[in-house]
Amino acid sequence: MNSNRSEYLKNNHPVEGAEGIRKYTVINQDDADKLNIPVDPNLLKFYDQGVNGSYIKHLCLDKSEKCLSEEMYGKLLIFHLNLSLVCICYIIFSVIAYSDNNLSQSHFIFHLSCNIGMLLLSFCLLPLIKNPEIFVKYHKRFYAGLSVIVYFYYVIGNKHVLNSIINTDISEYNLPMNLGIIAYSITLRYVIYHNFLSILIVSLIMLSAYISATLASPKAYNLNNFNEFFIVLIFIVLQIIDTQHTELNQKKSFWAQFQYERSYKTSITNRDEDIVDGFHTETELLIQACDKIKKTLKQVCSVIIFKDIKEKLKLAQVELDHVKHQIGKGGYLKEVKIEPRVDMDPEDQEFISQNYLEVSYATPPERSAITEVTLFEFKDREQTFIFSHYGIDKLESVLSQLGKNWSFDIWFVHDTTGHSVSILGKYLFEKWQLNNFLNAESLCTDEFFERLEAGYGKNPYHNACHAADVLHTQLFFISQSSLSKSLTQIDIIACIISALGHDIGHPALTNRFLVNNRDKIAVRYNDSSVLENMHSAKTFKLLATEGINIFKNLTIDDWVKMRKTIIEMILETDMSRHFEILGKFRTRVQTLSNMDISIFEDKCQILGMALKCADIGHSAKDIDLHEKWSMLVCEEFFRQGDIEKERGQAVSMYCDRVTTDIPKSQAGFIKNICLPLYEIWCFYLKSETVEKFALEQLKKNLEFWSHKKKRRATVKEDLRSKADALKRIQTSK
Structure with a gap:
């Protein structure tokens, strides 16, 4: 078989x-x-010095690269133990020979001093073991130098050579020097990891010294010495050949492992290549890793011809799919890995780090049991709803554009009536007869929306008009897509309340500012989604107030679902969790493609994303509206910067009214924050209307600010050039 x-x-x-x-x-x-190893074929050195360094570390250090490996410790022990034993033996032999008058005093002193000196010298490098980096850098040179000294001793220590040098014939005893050469050569290879070049150089020096000493000394010029020399020569040549072969095999093994690790790291680095921007969660990376493993299993399955093994591989693919979906639908990892694009501005990167990275939040899955009619099936109230007391016969005709006209101007409603949140809330509840569903009196709902609007401060940006504009933008996403066929009355009420209340009580300061300054709001909400938790709490505090509790007649189940939906939607507007929320949604929509709006948890995630996109919806409005909102948000940032200056604190990025380049900051905001968010949102909605009016306009606004940014940079450069020219003229005078 x-x-x-x-x-x-x-x-x-x-x-x-x-x-x-x-x-x-x-x-x-x-x-x-x-293997095609990039090494010099003669010297066996890698052409790349970086690879050479990695090879030495691979041989000498452990995986942490902070201390020597156990193997290196073992080889050092063997080398120094061998050298110490040989030196001690030579000392003992010398003492015995000297005691028996077979060794002259001069020879005895020479052998004794050389062996003691070699012992002391051999241990000089050992203290550097505490600093592995220096030890690895110099240990090869040290042992090569030590070897030259040891070999010179073994050559000169021959009695005939030594007698010729000191011109005496007294010593008759000859220490076994060739035995020392052989023993030392064997252990030297291990301590320098069979380095061919070092062994070759040291061996050639030793053989040259051996030949020179033999030829230069008439007393050493005899047949016995030549026999011993040829024995040493043959042994050394075999050592050199074996060292070359061993080092080549070592480098083959290392290179194979090095290539594998490098390709693995490259695959890990590029495993998110399908994600268009540089910010992604570990959840997305894990799912992509599952896809790659599944693809590999399919390839292996195509090769295997054994039926039982093939069935097991197919079962493994099914299990892997299950794991992938569990990762996508389970608890999402909080860590966000940032790999900024090459063209990302450093200040934009700092701004993102300060304001858009924080901890995550998740909810347990739960299926919805609600069976009410959907927005698609809503019937508008036939009776005309007139705001006659505002001086306009039919303000309703203007409000009828809510959710239909992308660039609906909430400022017109505010300038005409002096109100925004209360007008939109009353209008929508009356239009869709939501009071009937809640079994609430009109006076009760009217009072609630008026109190809700009164909860907003006179901030440049985070005011009641912003909340009303967010509601309109959210309704546009719903009404111009298939969401209108899936959302029930209770969902629409949750959308209205969450949008109109998502910034109530906003102090016109960022979460980061409140946390850093130990504000009482940050202390109350434990530094976690500080403002968003406050907005949710204030909204439900109003809903719990006697006389304006529009939810008091809901069943317990409906009230729990309503509260859960509203809170989750408001919490999704926390921009410090931007990339976590974006990555979570992108995983479900693009990677897994398993978002099911009939599941309560998924519906909350979808509605939360709708509110999140609406919260920064001004970035995709017609240029006049967008520029107006942009100036307002910049003014609010600048006011925070003024406070930070007054307190002697570091001014947050893009909050300094003197140094901030507004076109640059807005272009960076749209490019890095808004565009990736709207792209995945439009990918999910699959609405040509939303893509045409929102996404395309967003891209136009990016071009608008980018053009302004370039023009501003050109003007600055011209002014700088003129200033330099004026300075040169003044200097020449």
Whole structure:
């Protein structure tokens, strides 16, 4: 069976199958061993010095690269133990020979001092073990230098050579120097990890010294010495050859591992290549890793011909799909990995780090049991609803554009009536007869919306008009897409209340400012989604007030669902969680494609994203409206910057009214925050209307600010050039 399988695979060359699945041939093991290693064939050094450094660390250090490996410690122990034993033996032999008058005093002193000196010298490098980086850098040079000294001693220590040098014939005893050469050479290879170049250089120096000492000394010029020399020569040559072979194999093994690790790191770095921007959660990366594993399993399955193994591989793919969906629908990881695009401005990056990165929030899954009519099935009230006391016969005709005209101007309503939140709330409740669903009196709902509007301060940006504009934008997303066919009366009420109350009581300061200044709001909400928790709490505090509690007649189940939906929607507007929320939604919509609006948890996530997109909806409005809102938000930022200056604090990015480049800040905001969000939102809605009016206008606004940014930079450069020219003229005078 195995032979048939091998024949089958050998006869099938790698081709692309009908389904694009690659078929593989059996690779000869000898061919697999022939790695293309980028090393000098003579010196066995990697051409890349960085790879050489990695190779040395691989040999000497442990995985943490903070201390020597156990293998290195073992080899150091063997080397120093061997050298110490040889030196001690030579000292003992010298003492015995000197005691028996077979060794002259001068020879005895020479051997004694050399062996003690070599012992002391060999341990000089060991204290550097505490600093592995320095040890690894110098240990090869140290042991090569030590080897030259040791070999010179072994050559000169021969009695004939030593007698010639000190011109005496007294010593008859000859220490076994060649034995020392052999023993030392063996352990030297291990302590310098079979480094071919070092062994070659040291061996050539030793052999040259051996030949020179033998030829230069007539007393050493005899047959016995030549026999010993040739024994040493043959041993050293074999050592050099074996060292070259061993180091080459070591580098093959290292290079294979190095390439694998590098390709793995590259794949990890590029595993999010399908994500258009540079911000993504670990959840997305895990799901993409599952997809790649599944693809690999499919390729392996195409090669395997054993039915039982193939079935197990298919089962593994099914299990992997289950794991992938569990990752996508389960608790989302909070960590956001930032890999900014190359063209991202450093100040934009700092601004994002300060304002759009924080902790996450998740809710348990739950299915909805609500069966009311959907917005698509709503019937508008036939009786005309007139705001005659505002001096306009039919303000309703203006309000009828809510959710239909993308660039609906809430400022017109405010300038005409002096109100915004209360007007829109009353109008929508009357239009869709939502009071009947809640079983609430009109006076009760009217009073609630008036009190809700009164809760907003006179801020430049985070005011009642902003809340009303957000409601209109959210209704546009719903009414101009298939969402209108899925949202019930209770969902629409939650959308209206969450939009109109999502910024109530806003102090015109950021969460970061409140936390850093230990504000009582931050203390109350434990530094977590500070403002959003406050807005939710204030909204429900109003709803709990006697006389304006429009939810008092809801069933317990409906009240719990309503409260849960509103809170989650408001919490989704926390911009410090922007990338976590974006990554979570993108995972479900684009990667898993399993968002189901009939599931309560998924519906909350979708409505939360709708409110989040509406919250920054001004960035996609017609240029006049967008520029007006942009100036207002900048003014609010600048006021915070003024407070920070007064308190002697570092001014937050883009909050300094003197140094902030408004076109640059707005272009960065749209490019890095708004555009990725609207792209995935439009991808989910699949509404040509939303894409045409919102996404396309957003891109036009980005071009508008980018053009202003370039023009401003040109003007600055011209002014700088004129100033430099004027300075040169004044200097020349």
